[in-house]
Amino acid sequence: MVNGALESATPMILASVDAEGRPRLTFRGSIQVFSDDQLGFWARNAEGSTMENIAGNPHVAMMFRDPTTRAMLQFAGRARVAAGAERDRVFDNAPEFERRADPERKGVGLIVDLDKVEGLLGFDADKKPRWVRMSRD
Numbered sequence: 001m002v003n004g005a006l007e008s009a010t011p012m013i014l015a016s017v018d019a020e021g022r023p024r025l026t027f028r029g030s031i032q033v034f035s036d037d038q039l040g041f042w043a044r045n046a047e048g049s050t051m052e053n054i055a056g057n058p059h060v061a062m063m064f065r066d067p068t069t070r071a072m073l074q075f076a077g078r079a080r081v082a083a084g085a086e087r088d089r090v091f092d093n094a095p096e097f098e099r100r101a102d103p104e105r106k107g108v109g110l111i112v113d114l115d116k117v118e119g120l121l122g123f124d125a126d127k128k129p130r131w132v133r134m135s136r137d
Contacts, residue, residue, distance in 0.1 A: 001064060001066060001069075001071055001073070002031060002032060002033050002039065002064060002073075003032050003033055003093075005029070005031065005064060005066075006029035006030070006095045006097065006098070007095060008066065008068075010064065010065060010066050010067075011027045011028060011029045011031075012027070012028050012031045012062050012063060012064050013025055013026070013027055013028070013062065013063045014026050014027075014028045014031070014041070014050065014060060014061075014062050015060060015061040015062070015063075016050055016053035016054055016057070016060050016079075017053055017056075017057045017059065018049065018052070018053050018056075019052070019053075019056050024049060024050070024053060026050055028041050028062075029094075029095060029097065029098050030042040030090075030094035030095060030098040031062060032090070032093045032094065034089070034090070034093075034111055034112075037113065037114050037136070038077075038111050038112060038113055038114060039062065039075060039077070039111075039112045039114065040082065040086075040089070040090040040093065040109060040110065040111050040112070041090065041094075041109075041110050041112070042090055042091055042094045042098055042099075042102070042107050042108070042109055042110075043107050043108045043109075043110060044098070044101055044102045044106070044107040045107065046106060046107055046108045051108060054079045054110070058078040058079050058080060059076070059077075059078055059079075060076070060077060060078070060079045060112060061074065061075065061076045062074070062075040062076075062112070063075075064119075069122040069123075070120065070122060070123065071119070071120055071121055071122045072119045072120045073117065073118070073119035073120070073121070073132070074116075074117070074118050074119050075112070075114055075116070075117050076114070076115050076116040076117075077112040077113050077114040077115045077116070078112065078113050078115070079110050079111070079112045080110065080111055080112075080113070081108055081109070081110060081111075082108075082109035082110060082111045086109060086111060087108075087109035088109075089109075090109030090110070090111070091105055091107075091109055114136065115135060115136045116134065116135045116136070117132060117133075117134045117135075118131075118132060118133050118134070119131070119132060120132075
């Protein structure tokens with residue numbers, strides 16, 4: 001669901017906090033599963049407000065919603081700048097649209113180490129909800 005969010009016209013929302021403690025929401029088309037407990041995304045503007053916010057406070061939250069399946073997921077974790085092979089992998093795994101928007105790779109790859117994932121994955125054949133609740137101890 002996460003990796004295909006942009007192609008499904010359901011880009012995810014990222015929340016970060018600015019220096020004054022105010023939340024800031026942005027749509028992100030490149031959020032992707034990076035590992036079992038990490039998400040990654042490509043920030044095309046390496047000097048944008050999202051990057052400033054993360055430098056001051058790495059805690060971020062993300063939200064996914066798919067009206068077709070009625071899936072609704074929330075993710076919370078700590079973002080960090082990816083380097084080397086991790087950075088390359090984040091860029092390479094981003095949707096083609098996002099890669100074409102930054103052909104010179106001037107942006108920044110970020111990894112979010114997840115602390116919590118919660119929400120509704122959808123419904124089974126019997127129309128029973130399939131919930132997910134995971135947290136890092």
